[in-house]
Amino acid sequence: MKIFRVACMAVAMLFTGTSFAQTTTAQGYPSKPVKIIVPYAAGGTGDLLARLIAQELSKQTSQSFVVENRTGAGGLIGYGAGAKSAGDGYTLLAMDSSYTMFRGLYGPRVDWNIDTDLIPVSLYARAAFALVVNPARNYSNAQDLVRTAKEKPAQLMYGTPGAGTLHHVFTARMLSSLDLNMTHVPYRGASDALAAVLGNNVDWTFVAMPTIASQLTNERLRVIAITSDGRSPLLPNVPTLRESGIPMSVANWFGLGAPKGTAPETLAFLNKHIRDALQSPEVAARMKSMGADVVGNTQAEFAEIVRNDLTVWTKVIRDAGIKN
Numbered sequence: 001m002k003i004f005r006v007a008c009m010a011v012a013m014l015f016t017g018t019s020f021a022q023t024t025t026a027q028g029y030p031s032k033p034v035k036i037i038v039p040y041a042a043g044g045t046g047d048l049l050a051r052l053i054a055q056e057l058s059k060q061t062s063q064s065f066v067v068e069n070r071t072g073a074g075g076l077i078g079y080g081a082g083a084k085s086a087g088d089g090y091t092l093l094a095m096d097s098s099y100t101m102f103r104g105l106y107g108p109r110v111d112w113n114i115d116t117d118l119i120p121v122s123l124y125a126r127a128a129f130a131l132v133v134n135p136a137r138n139y140s141n142a143q144d145l146v147r148t149a150k151e152k153p154a155q156l157m158y159g160t161p162g163a164g165t166l167h168h169v170f171t172a173r174m175l176s177s178l179d180l181n182m183t184h185v186p187y188r189g190a191s192d193a194l195a196a197v198l199g200n201n202v203d204w205t206f207v208a209m210p211t212i213a214s215q216l217t218n219e220r221l222r223v224i225a226i227t228s229d230g231r232s233p234l235l236p237n238v239p240t241l242r243e244s245g246i247p248m249s250v251a252n253w254f255g256l257g258a259p260k261g262t263a264p265e266t267l268a269f270l271n272k273h274i275r276d277a278l279q280s281p282e283v284a285a286r287m288k289s290m291g292a293d294v295v296g297n298t299q300a301e302f303a304e305i306v307r308n309d310l311t312v313w314t315k316v317i318r319d320a321g322i323k324n
Contacts (some may be wrong), residue, residue, distance in 0.1 A: 004248075029064040031063070033066055034093070035090065035091050040069065040162070044161060044207075045292070046096050047094075051110050051324055053094075056274075056277035066135045072188060073098070073163070073164070074101075074162030075098050079099060084117075087258065087262040088261065093256070095118070096252055097252045097313075100310045102164065103315055119262060120306050121299060122270065122275060122299065123295045124254060124274055124277075125295055127248070129206040129209070131145075132222065133197065134197050134198065134221065135200075135220065143190075151154060154238065159186075159192075159204075161190040167193075168324075172320065173242075173322070188235050194215070197223060209226070210292050224244075227250045229242070231266045271299050276311070
């Protein structure tokens with residue numbers, strides 16, 4: 001009888017090996033604080049959303065998930081730090097669409113493998129950009145900006161969160177399509193680029209909606225267009241770029257990544273807990289109030305989005321001759 005019971009246990013473990021491994025991981029991980037590297041300055045959308053996710057993961061796991069901002073080179077420094085970290089689950093990376101610009105802009109200059117050194121874990125949000133100006137510049141709409149740029153070639157300045165970010169590449173593509181010449185001023189994050197507009201140091205910038213959600217009543221800021229396909233509930237009176245005569249749209253995605261070598265069980269654990277967090281009405285309401293759309297998907301779905309965007313944006317960058 002004893003032999004029979006042992007045999008049954010062995011068979012049960014054989015057929016439930018995956019579940020057993022995942023349960024063990026869930027019980028043992030995380031056993032110490034987890035660091036989430038944000039490759040941009042505090043206060044930008046990537047930072048705000050990463051902190052929200054970190055807070056929820058901390059609640060769910062009873063372990064600290066701590067955000068660390070590693071800025072510079074349009075996010076390349078922070079991404080590199082994440083890609084080169086140990087794949088033990090204790091260093092993660094807040095990713096965004098700008099990651100998919102790197103192959104086209106930097107190619108072999110990147111000293112880590114863009115295709116394999118980071119593993120997409122879960123995409124948690126998307127957010128369109130707002131085209132913001134300082135009212136002192138007297139731009140009431142996007143066409144005012146276009147008209148002034150044509151009258152003053154190379155004299156207008158636009159800020160971005162950094163060279164090589166989606167903001168930079170999308171702007172370069174837009175200016176090329178409109179045959180406009182403006183001066184690019186890269187900063188160390190969206191919050192710094194926005195501060196430059198508020199300080200009237202540049203003519204305009206694109207920032208993701210969550211970055212300006214708390215600034216919509218600021219008298220030193222005016223939103224003259226958004227890059228989504230439809231108008232934002234936060235700014236129902238602000239037209240889209242398409243409505244403004246510029247037939248383009250874009251949205252930045254935000255998700256969590258992990259270094260190569262991270263255990264599949266740990267990746268699955270993180271994906272599940274992020275998706276659980278996004279089911280919370282409180283989290284959904286918070287993201288909505290920031291102007292972000294909740295996503296939440298599988299690892300495979302996120303990986304496919306990253307692969308597709310790498311292909312699309314690499315072609316856009318090379319076809320348009322965008323350099324960094």
